[in-house]
Amino acid sequence: MTKLSRRAVAGLCAIVLVAAAGIWAAMDLEEHLTVGGFKDENSPSFHADRELEDRLGIGAPNVIVRIAPVSGSVDSPETRATAEDVVKVVAQLGRVSYMF
Numbered sequence: 001m002t003k004l005s006r007r008a009v010a011g012l013c014a015i016v017l018v019a020a021a022g023i024w025a026a027m028d029l030e031e032h033l034t035v036g037g038f039k040d041e042n043s044p045s046f047h048a049d050r051e052l053e054d055r056l057g058i059g060a061p062n063v064i065v066r067i068a069p070v071s072g073s074v075d076s077p078e079t080r081a082t083a084e085d086v087v088k089v090v091a092q093l094g095r096v097s098y099m100f
Contacts, residue, residue, distance in 0.1 A: 065090065 049060040
């Protein structure tokens with residue numbers, strides 16, 4: 001064998017060893033993950049999901065629509081009318097399981 005072919009064989013052996021080590025290390029990975037993936041208990045989305053479950057009895061939503069007034073109060077008649085219009089449009093889309 002020439003030096004080039006020895007280097008090629010050595011490089012190929014190194015790649016195979018690294019791949020085998022990675023496969024071995026990942027064998028029990030599924031035991032450490034949840035079905036939905038990793039959930040960081042310090043993230044705002046985790047706390048929002050928990051609030052929705054505790055206060056409203058619903059699970060984590062796919063989409064949340066937040067309506068906020070440009071000026072004035074969230075309790076103003078204009079804001080309420082806008083929110084009601086959005087609810088009507090979303091309800092027409094179908095496959096909506098919960099709205100409040």
